[in-house]
Amino acid sequence: xxxxxxxxxxxxxxxxxxxxxxxxxxxxxxxxxxxxxxxxxxxxxxxxxxxxxxxxxxxxxxxxxxxxxxxxxxxxxxxxxxxxxxxxxxxxxxxxxxxxxxxxxx
Numbered sequence: 191x192x193x194x195x196x197x198x199x200x201x202x203x204x205x206x207x208x209x210x211x212x213x214x215x216x217x218x219x220x221x222x223x224x225x226x227x228x229x230x231x232x233x234x235x236x237x238x239x240x241x242x243x244x245x246x247x248x249x250x251x252x253x254x255x256x257x258x259x260x261x262x263x264x265x266x267x268x269x270x271x272x273x274x275x276x277x278x279x280x281x282x283x284x285x286x287x288x289x290x291x292x293x294x295x296x
Contacts, residue, residue, distance in 0.1 A: 192216040192236075196277060198291040202269035210241065210249075213262045214279050214287070220255045236281040239263055244273035253281075269295045 197211040214236065221233025233255065241249040249265045261279075272295045280286045 192279070192285075192287050194277070194279070194287060194289045196289055196291050198275055198293055199269075200292075201294045201296060204269060204271075204295050206269045207266050208269050208293075209264060209266055210275065211262070211264045212239070212241075212277055213260060215260045216279075216281075216285070218255075218259045222255075232282075234282045234285070236261060236279050236285065238278075238280045240278045241265070242276045242278075243267060244271065245276075269293060271295050 193215045195213045199208050202208050216236055219231050219234040221231065223231045225231060235253065235255050237253050239251045239253065239261065240247060248267050251263060253261055272293060275291045275293060276288060278286065278288045
């Protein structure tokens, strides 16, 4: 299981632009390396990141093997209402991890 760090402001004013930061630590493999026996090590990367705000998708990223071993993603959105941000990372070998963060909009 990967370790995810999420930074979302706990409170924001309605209409305020907020910055959201995520980092996930995942044992990655590019698919370009070989074992000492010459067998190719299968690719194992995170290839999709999606963030939803109260069920509505607000950000999506498609990642590739050359982006980062532990993807750090920063993006902005407008605080419209109190609720939950859901972050989902998915990738090879049926990898999927979901984390949530709450925000209070005043």
